[in-house]
Structure formats: structure tokens, C-alpha cells
Amino acid sequence: MLGESKHQSRIKAGTEHCRGFDVEKVGNRESQQAVTRVVSFTSGKGGVGKTHTVVNTAISLAAQGYSVLVLDADLGLANVDVLLGIQPKGTLHEVLKGKCSLDDILIEAPGGITIIPAASGVEEFQSLESSEKMLLMSEVERIAHRFDFLLIDTPAGIGPDVMYFNTAAAEIVCVITGEPTSLTDSYALIKVLSSEYGERTFSVVVNNVPSESEANIAFNTLARAVGKFLQVETRYMGWIPNDGQVRECIMDRRPISLAFPSSRAARGVVDVSNVLAKHAKENRVKGGMQFFFRQLLELSYGKEAAC
Ligand SMILES: Nc1ncnc2c1ncn2[C@@H]1O[C@H](COP(=O)(O)OP(=O)(O)OP(=O)(O)O)[C@@H](O)[C@H]1O
Numbered sequence: 001m002l003g004e005s006k007h008q009s010r011i012k013a014g015t016e017h018c019r020g021f022d023v024e025k026v027g028n029r030e031s032q033q034a035v036t037r038v039v040s041f042t043s044g045k046g047g048v049g050k051t052h053t054v055v056n057t058a059i060s061l062a063a064q065g066y067s068v069l070v071l072d073a074d075l076g077l078a079n080v081d082v083l084l085g086i087q088p089k090g091t092l093h094e095v096l097k098g099k100c101s102l103d104d105i106l107i108e109a110p111g112g113i114t115i116i117p118a119a120s121g122v123e124e125f126q127s128l129e130s131s132e133k134m135l136l137m138s139e140v141e142r143i144a145h146r147f148d149f150l151l152i153d154t155p156a157g158i159g160p161d162v163m164y165f166n167t168a169a170a171e172i173v174c175v176i177t178g179e180p181t182s183l184t185d186s187y188a189l190i191k192v193l194s195s196e197y198g199e200r201t202f203s204v205v206v207n208n209v210p211s212e213s214e215a216n217i218a219f220n221t222l223a224r225a226v227g228k229f230l231q232v233e234t235r236y237m238g239w240i241p242n243d244g245q246v247r248e249c250i251m252d253r254r255p256i257s258l259a260f261p262s263s264r265a266a267r268g269v270v271d272v273s274n275v276l277a278k279h280a281k282e283n284r285v286k287g288g289m290q291f292f293f294r295q296l297l298e299l300s301y302g303k304e305a306a307c
């Protein structure tokens, strides 16, 4: 087991680094955007297609010339690496244990994207402690400013880590399907994020539906319910059709945006990535990740102090 002192010193170093975070450096980056746009992909219900959507959206953004970092935040049951057919050198598990830095585990993936992989089957990381959140925050902040986008693949549900990663994002993308269970679980997720964390705007991608009209019905049903009962705004980002090639690609561990770029699903992903890029351009200042992570830190410590 790792010595506590090393772990503690990494956390302390991370905290110091956070305080000294240089906003200028972000602005000096030679890229399409001045600040890193942090976007989380989340869902109330599991298995709706978050990971497939994140991975392919990242590839689609990279194809447009953006630099994209993907954080696999499903810390207990990670599978971004599985979908991309890559073999991580190390995972967030080792970083959080203080055994290595985030730079040591960053991995280049097909499509020109960079991945922060997490471990699968590590029960102890199913819920992060405050010190681990701080370490993760400072490590991610240290490297993410090199990228135009940081896309976060969150776990499903309404657990504390789901809240943590969504609150850290400038834009929360709720992935839904047309199934009533997906809609009710998304409603529950949005309810918690709005009532307890003050989130007011949610983007929505409808995945795995047979037609555009079914996508519209699913979006409108959710939008009406959350607009009426929770007073939050929802933005439609597009839809990704049910496409047999998605499953085929997952079985082959090849992202559909690379394997079948003209498939219906890959074209749906391109539309989603175009909307994301548009949102990033429209909200340059709000996307500054240092602000969101700092806000998050205050939130998580404020909550603990109140307990
Ligand atoms: N557009 C689609 N067309 C066909 N099948 C799809 C589509 N999207 C997702 N699927 C199917 O749904 C499965 C789950 O997708 P994925 O792993 O991306 O979901 P997830 O939301 O990340 O799940 P979890 O909550 O477990 O992390 C895939 O393995 C695939 O078989």
C-alpha cells in the first residue's frame, strides 16, 4: 500500500498549484479557443449510450481541428478505453493512490484524441473522498488547459460523483433514449442538479431512437416536464439513430465515427459535435475550467463543513 505521506504531499502540492493557477497561460494556448470548454455527458439511467456518444463526439470535434481530452469519470466501471480499443498504461486509480501523475497515464487514442483512463472493477473508487476530488481537480486542471475541450464521461445515476463531475462542467449534456425509464431517471437527475446544485441549463442528446420524430417526442416530453416543475431550461443538441453498426463497432472496439463515418449514427454525432462547438464559441468566458473547478471545491468543502 502506498505511504500516506506521499499521497498527502501530492494533495498539498495540488492545492498550492490551484491557488497559483495562471489564467494567462490558458489564453496563450495556440488553439481554436481561448479557454478549455468542459462538457459532461451524463444520464439518470445507465446504458443509454453516454460512452459511445462521448467517444465519437470527441473524435468528431478532433476532426474539426479541436484538441480534445476525454476524462473517463466512471471510476468504478470505466470503459472509454474498451470502446476505443486501447490499452491504458495506467489509470486514475494509480493517480489517486499517488503512484503516478496524470501525465504518466494520458494516452493517445484513435481519431487524434487524448484519454484519461479510469480503472474497472475498483470498488473503493466508486465514491471519491474530498482529498481525492482535490487531487483529481488539480491534476486535471494542470493538463486540461492544453486542450480546447475536456469531455467527461460520468457514471449513471444521482450519486455524489455524478454531481461532482457535472458541477465541474460548463455544459451538462444529458443523454436520453425514448424509453420512459430514461426520461424519468433523467428528470430525477436534473431535479437533484437544479435543486441542490443550482444548475439551470441542460443540453440534451437523444440517442438510440429509430427516427427524428421519436427523438423530438422524447426531448419534448423531458423539456416540458423539467420546464414546468423544475423551471430549468433544456437545449436540444440533436439525435443519434439506433444503428446496428454501433453495436458492431462496440464489439470490434472501433469507434463508429472512424469505422463508418457515413453511417447514420456517425452523422448524428457530427451534428451533436457541431452544436457543442457552437456553444463553446458563444460562451467563451463561461467555459473557463479554472472557475468551475474552484467553484466545485468550495461546494464540496462547504457541504462537508455543513454536515
Ligand atoms: N445509437 C445506437 N444504436 C445502437 N445501439 C446503441 C446506440 N447507442 C448505444 N447503443 C447500445 O447501447 C449499449 C450501451 O452504450 P454505452 O456503453 O455507450 O452506454 P452508457 O450510457 O455509457 O452505459 P453505462 O451507464 O453502463 O456507462 C452499447 O453497447 C450499444 O450496444
Ligand SMILES: [Mg+2]
Pocket (backbone or CB within 6 Å): 050, 051, 052, 074, 079, 153
Ligand atoms: Mg458508459
